[in-house]
Amino acid sequence: MNSCAVEVEGLRVVRGGTEVLHGLDCSIPRSALTALVGPSGCGKSTLLRAMVGVQVVAQGRVTVLGRAAGSRALRGRIGYATESPAVYADLSVRDNLRYFAAILKAEAPAAELVLEQVGLTRESERLVAQLSGGQLSRTSLAVALLNQPELLILDEPTIGLDPVLREELWRLFHQLAGDLGATLIVSSHIMDEAARCEQLLMMRDGRILAGDTPEGVRRSTGSQDLEQAFMRLAGETGAAVGTPA
Numbered sequence: 001m002n003s004c005a006v007e008v009e010g011l012r013v014v015r016g017g018t019e020v021l022h023g024l025d026c027s028i029p030r031s032a033l034t035a036l037v038g039p040s041g042c043g044k045s046t047l048l049r050a051m052v053g054v055q056v057v058a059q060g061r062v063t064v065l066g067r068a069a070g071s072r073a074l075r076g077r078i079g080y081a082t083e084s085p086a087v088y089a090d091l092s093v094r095d096n097l098r099y100f101a102a103i104l105k106a107e108a109p110a111a112e113l114v115l116e117q118v119g120l121t122r123e124s125e126r127l128v129a130q131l132s133g134g135q136l137s138r139t140s141l142a143v144a145l146l147n148q149p150e151l152l153i154l155d156e157p158t159i160g161l162d163p164v165l166r167e168e169l170w171r172l173f174h175q176l177a178g179d180l181g182a183t184l185i186v187s188s189h190i191m192d193e194a195a196r197c198e199q200l201l202m203m204r205d206g207r208i209l210a211g212d213t214p215e216g217v218r219r220s221t222g223s224q225d226l227e228q229a230f231m232r233l234a235g236e237t238g239a240a241v242g243t244p245a
């Protein structure tokens with residue numbers, strides 16, 4: 001079996017008449033937590049959409065779990081949480097999960113299982129409208145987990161959360177990668193969120209700057225932290241350095 005969960009070759013994507021991914025190559029190992037980091041607008045969501053198979057691609061190839069991205073056979077094997085939570089504010093957490101479980105034709109106990117996996121069992125009767133930011137993120141994550149996917153793609157799940165909640169969520173992502181043996185890809189515009197991931201993809205302006213372990217990226221750039229590594233790598237590409245946030 002191929003050891004890569006995702007392989008991207010020569011990916012070009014045009015959005016609104018402008019090329020936003022410029023012939024991008026990268027690979028993501030199986031059964032690990034990979035962070036996709038880069039400043040806002042660099043193309044993280046576009047790349048994740050291409051992996052999920054919901055992005056029109058101008059050129060290149062995206063292979064997911066050994067199949068072309070978007071193929072029917074991948075349905076049910078991938079969980080995807082978009083940047084803005086796609087859950088119903090006027091339903092309880094549990095009712096949202098039951099609703100999406102029915103749509104996904106998930107097994108009957110799926111809702112209760114994912115509530116436990118994301119640590120929301122006690123809040124399950126609360127309306128989504130009344131949840132804190134961290135609880136809302138966990139609810140989106142729970143929906144993405146309903147079919148117990150082999151590959152979980154989470155687009156900026158920690159956006160807008162304070163550092164303590166962000167840390168808690170990353171701990172949960174690690175736990176999910178470990179316990180389920182699942183592959184997780186988590187995007188963020190905060191470089192240092194990736195510090196404890198197994199793998200790191202650093203992106204800027206529609207290109208991959210680095211794909212390595214966080215330690216490898218720090219070492220090869222002689223940097224103290226990932227923020228500094230990003231600045232050095234961005235400098236090397238010869239373009240003006242933007243704000244990495």
Ligand SMILES: Nc1ncnc2c1ncn2[C@@H]1O[C@H](COP(=O)(O)OP(=O)(O)O)[C@@H](O)[C@H]1O
Pocket residue numbers: 015016020038039040041042043044045046047
């Ligand atoms: N629906 C869209 N139509 C046209 N351009 C878009 C659209 N969505 C994103 N873009 C552009 O594509 C580029 C990459 O965006 P995106 O993938 O959302 O970046 P990120 O997720 O890293 O913030 C940006 O320049 C953005 O303005």
Ligand SMILES: [Mg+2]
Pocket residue numbers: 044045046083155156
């Ligand atoms: Mg985005």
